[in-house]
Amino acid sequence: MAHACKWRLPPRYTRLVTASPSTSPAADRRRDGSLKQAPADAPLRERKKRRTRQALIDAALEQFTQRGFGGVTLDELCDEVEVSKRTFFRNFTSKEDVAMAPLQDFWTAFLEELQISRPDGGPLLELARDALLSAVDRVADEEWAHRTLLSLRLAEQTPSMHAHSLHFCDRTTQAALEILHRRFNLDNRGDPRPRLAADMLVAAFRYALTGWAVQAARTSEPTSARPPAKQELATRFREAVVALPATLTMTVAPRRTNS
Amino acid sequence: MAHACKWRLPPRYTRLVTASPSTSPAADRRRDGSLKQAPADAPLRERKKRRTRQALIDAALEQFTQRGFGGVTLDELCDEVEVSKRTFFRNFTSKEDVAMAPLQDFWTAFLEELQISRPDGGPLLELARDALLSAVDRVADEEWAHRTLLSLRLAEQTPSMHAHSLHFCDRTTQAALEILHRRFNLDNRGDPRPRLAADMLVAAFRYALTGWAVQAARTSEPTSARPPAKQELATRFREAVVALPATLTMTVAPRRTNS
DNA sequence: GCATTTATGCCACTCAGTGGCACATGCCTG
DNA sequence: CAGGCATGTGCCACTGAGTGGCATAAATGC
Structure with a gap:
């Protein structure tokens, strides 16, 4: 019962969905397969990770553009994407890096x-x-x-x-x-x-x-x-x-x- | 009496002194005066400020070299030079800047x-x-x-x-x-x-x-x-x-x- | 189904950097 | 030379970036 409450699917998961391969046709399109572009056939776990990563990037670019780089805290950004700050720093090395x-x-x-x-x-x-x-x-x-x-x-x-x-x-x-x-x-x-x-x-x-x-x-x-x-x-x-x-x-x- | 105790000359002021014009002949030597090198005839206050600035630079380079950039906190560095952290940031924009x-x-x-x-x-x-x-x-x-x-x-x-x-x-x-x-x-x-x-x-x-x-x-x-x-x-x-x-x-x- | 691996969330913590305010000190004018 | 003015500094409290440790969830492999 504890986990169902604590680890619920976030209500604002929509951003992740819109950034998912289903709605962004160009994102996962590969050219010839010779280069590691965006393997659509990759294991589920990796694709999920890529989605959150991309969601963080898009949210960051949007928020920073709207309210300025210094006007957005990482906590706010992570709340927006429904991700913990710890996860952010597993994907990016710094606040600048994501942008x-x-x-x-x-x-x-x-x-x-x-x-x-x-x-x-x-x-x-x-x-x-x-x-x-x-x-x-x-x-x-x-x-x-x-x-x-x-x-x-x-x-x-x-x-x-x-x-x-x-x-x-x-x-x-x-x-x-x-x-x-x-x-x-x-x-x-x-x-x-x-x-x-x-x-x-x-x-x-x-x-x-x-x-x-x-x-x-x-x-x-x-x-x-x-x-x-x-x-x-x-x-x-x-x-x-x-x-x-x-x-x-x-x-x-x-x-x-x-x- | 309060000020005599609180604003004493710091015991480890030696660094400031060694960085002063008296012992560094090349530091204040001017070429032709056309460019703002290091005005030795500048008001006392400005010279003092330059001294603390230089002391911070030298201390930073020394400490960072010895113990690594990340191994030295600004508090330690400022203690070394007997200067408050606030003063540091009036001279330099960041920890990297001083070095x-x-x-x-x-x-x-x-x-x-x-x-x-x-x-x-x-x-x-x-x-x-x-x-x-x-x-x-x-x-x-x-x-x-x-x-x-x-x-x-x-x-x-x-x-x-x-x-x-x-x-x-x-x-x-x-x-x-x-x-x-x-x-x-x-x-x-x-x-x-x-x-x-x-x-x-x-x-x-x-x-x-x-x-x-x-x-x-x-x-x-x-x-x-x-x-x-x-x-x-x-x-x-x-x-x-x-x-x-x-x-x-x-x-x-x-x-x-x-x- | 069960063990392993991997990603994540959460918590507590360090430290860079900022703003405000009080005070000291060099500077300048009467 | 006395006393005002400007400027530099110390101190304090605070925000926010970035890190480590540990428990847990979920994907993977058997």
Whole structure:
């Protein structure tokens, strides 16, 4: 009798249900099965865990956007999803972490794509660029775009979130360098170029992200007819990569161009 | 009588004294007075504040290095310096902040140098590079080198410190872009190049920093005869900047170079 | 069905960080 | 030089993030 009272199904379990695979068709759609996307055939327990995780992410993005990052306590957030705070910290490392999940997913995908990339003797930057574009194509569906937009907007308002965002970027470049080192025997110690290349790529993508975010913010229509997000993002990223050589030679003169 | 008892000079005030201008000759030495280095002629109150600030920084770096970042509570740190926790948070924004002070000082100096830089119509990257080199030359005395070394070592062990470190870098690039925009009318919206250039420069300097740190760590001698730190750092930074063009064209092939 | 594993809830706790208020001290003016 | 003003500091109470331990529920495997 005790357990029936104590461990009842929460009344506000609706959020979990709406975030479940039944109503979000894109969430569990897999491409080719080669990459661990969202195994719809996974054991029940794991799917349940993913649902609560996703519910926490969505609730966090919504609440933080509405009332500000600092205006929402973890207790409130956990109440909203009907989950204990302890469970929250088994899914995320910090309050910032939950709101950065979309970008973190992306960077993970990038590393996976880099892992399976095939070198053709061409420039390293192009190899990495294509891996990143593949990652965009794989994860950047409209749901991801929506969440990432909220996440980016929050990050630029919240210093601690921005810091964590940059931390992800950096850990990704570190991991990317290790992959390149393992697979292609690159020298990361004495040669600055691999690291610089990785940082350049990240810089280009961050530029693409911010530009994409402000453009999407201007387009008031939430989900209406609009060029797909992934295409927008990919285009901006390509432009930034193309601009890399010209960045080195760009000149600057005093404000009044005298002589 | 109450105040004499309550506001006594703390017995362990020694740290404050050793950090005072009397025993640290380089700390208050000014170059040319054009930049707000460490005004030795400042009002007494401000000097006092600077002393406690510096004492907190040194104590933090020492304690964190000895017992780990997480192994030292702020209460312990403040007891060490005989300062209330409230005062700590008037000087620093967070626990991480105090340990990142050396690098933050550097970035501030960089922005100042960028502010007074004179464009000659040459590449933007060279302008920024020279500003950064000037900043190194200005702030990177041996004391700074020592503190920064501790700071870097802590940062790579402590994720939250690393995140804050990156946050500083990014805020610096933001500020640098604004300066460039104001002074040279650069377009930061439609043109990706200024931002990419700034990120490249930061990437080069971060590469220089890590290389410099591991090299300094290998050289066991703490303060003995050794090429001056600023020169080491400047050289590594120059190398990284020189390597930027080659980074764009660097190629990569499968591990076994078949055909 | 029963044992094992895994996820969760709950409780108590530490500690970073904040606001308010009183007080001390350097600074400045009459 | 006396007394007001501004500023820095200490103290106290408080919120909220994050952690560890333990009991329990539910999924899994037999």
